[in-house]
Amino acid sequence: MNTFIPPLPLVTKPSGESMYSPQPFWMAFFTPRQAQTWLLHAVIWVLLGVLFFTQPAGRLSGAPYYLLQTTLFIASLSIFYLNINWAVPRLLYHRRVLLYIGFVVVIVLGIVATHRRLQTYLETSAGIPRREMPPRFGSGPRDRGPGGPIRQPSGLLGWVNPAVVLSTLLVVGLGTSVAAVQRGQREAQLRQALEQEKVSTELSWLKAQINPHFFFNTLNNIYSLTLLDGARAREAIHRLSRMMRYVLYDTQHGTAQLSQEVQFLQDYIDLMQLRLTDNVRIEFTPPHPLQEAPIAPMILLTFVENAFKHGVSTVASSRIHIAMQQPTPDTLEVTVQNSIFADRPVALDENSGIGLTNTRRRLELLYPGRYTLTVTEQTPEHEYWVHLTLRLR
Structure with a gap:
């Protein structure tokens, strides 16, 4: 006598949805990890924007001032991402500390020189006369200008802007800190993935x-x-x-x-x-x-x-x-x-x-x-x- 054996029921999701329904493509950009990364970069952009666009205007105002600060803002962002994606991984993480210090020095000097030249150009274009300083105590006749007051020193102190130096160092330090935090997160995620793989392997072994x-x-x-x-x-x-x-x-x-x-x-x-x-x-x-x-x-x-x-x-x-x-x-x-x-x-x-x-x-x-x-x-x-x-x- 033949016996009818009913087939096993198909496995379906409780909601009735298809087992293989694809996710919308935009979901790849809004995973918790991606959202955290986007939020971090947005905070950094806002922080740098506040840092540069709230500095005193000085002798420049209006469009020349915003052009100067926008250029400094874009250059600082470039330094930030160059530091995160190249300098820290290639130099600092490979124990090339002296090279990394040299990179920072070159970056600071380059930003300071560029900022000074652009500021001088914008002041000249706006018809602003060259800044002069009152006489210093003990200054000699050779330091005096034609009208009596001493001109702005033409050496290192004449074009170094302390605010630009500090802001550049802040950007470099911020980039190094962010790179270190991201590296720690990646290592933690890797350890977690290895542990999960180990648990999964042990579970498979348990079944066997x-x-x-x-x-x-x-x-x-x-x-x-x-x-x-x-x-x-x-x-x-x-x-x-x-x-x-x-x-x-x-x-x-x-x-x-x-x-x-x-x-x-x-x-x-x-x-x-x-x-x-x-x-x-x-x-x-x-x-x-x-x-x-x-x-x-x-x-x-x-x-x-x-x-x-x-x-x-x-x-x-x-x-x-x-x-x-x-x-x-x-x-x-x-x-x-x-x-x-x-x-x-x-x-x-x-x-x-x-x-x-x-x-x-x-x-x-x-x-x-x-x-x-x-x-x-x-x-x-x-x-x-x-x-x-x-x-x-």
């Missing part, structure tokens, strides 16, 4: 490490059930299918709902019971009431798996107790207890899935400072006891 003996033993038990109890066999197949779907598909996003993780453990325990005798007493208490929260997939499997591996005997009476509770919606407490037998090793780290050591590492990566794991290898009741407190978010 699900005990193949469990899978094949379960299939053998289901095969035996088909000869004895067809209803139980169908239920076992359904549970195994649900577990595999959870492992292969529902954990792709890095987190799962707590109800899914609880159901996964329930299915695992029910399938393990297929091959156990009445000498094994299993108690599983899920959280009640269960409050939904995200959790790392299969983070609890190691403790349950090892309870069955080390706490079950085919001869002596044995007990496995698994209890889960939520003191708060964001806190999960898990207790796993299993019997200890003298002829069985109790270490969880040897050939037992990913092992307790790797589980601790996953907990440290995924929940740093948000978990407490206590392991007691032998209680007064001769049981192995594991207690995990996890803050889910």
Whole structure:
């Protein structure tokens, strides 16, 4: 007799939208990282604009003044981006400190000289006479001009504008600081990406490490059930299918709902019971009431798996107790207890899935400072006891 097997339902997004609907192109320019960068540059432009266009006009006014300050503003922006994109990465980060200092000196002198020449040209074009200074104490006749007062010195002090020097140094210092901050952010993002990749790799490894003996033993038990109890066999197949779907598909996003993780453990325990005798007493208490929260997939499997591996005997009476509770919606407490037998090793780290050591590492990566794991290898009741407190978010 042919049996009709209904197809599995298609996976769709809860909102009914297409799984592959593309994002608008403009969304690429408004990601949080891009928005932060644009805001930083906007603040810098405004800061430099305020710095240069609020300086005293001096002898220039009107259009010549704004032309001079606009030129200085554009030159300062050029220096700012040249410093960020070339000088700091190529010189300062490569320990070429002397070359970087030389770059700063050249930039300052170039800006000062350009500013002075442009200011002199604009003053001459506007018909402003050359600035003269009153006589200095102790000045000689050779320093005096035709009309008696001393002319503006023609040496270094004659064309160096302290305000321009300070503003140029401020622009260079601002660019260096911004470059250092951006480099720190990139390194932090790189470390975070490496940690996420490591966690993802470990999760993939975890999926591959699900005990193949469990899978094949379960299939053998289901095969035996088909000869004895067809209803139980169908239920076992359904549970195994649900577990595999959870492992292969529902954990792709890095987190799962707590109800899914609880159901996964329930299915695992029910399938393990297929091959156990009445000498094994299993108690599983899920959280009640269960409050939904995200959790790392299969983070609890190691403790349950090892309870069955080390706490079950085919001869002596044995007990496995698994209890889960939520003191708060964001806190999960898990207790796993299993019997200890003298002829069985109790270490969880040897050939037992990913092992307790790797589980601790996953907990440290995924929940740093948000978990407490206590392991007691032998209680007064001769049981192995594991207690995990996890803050889910």
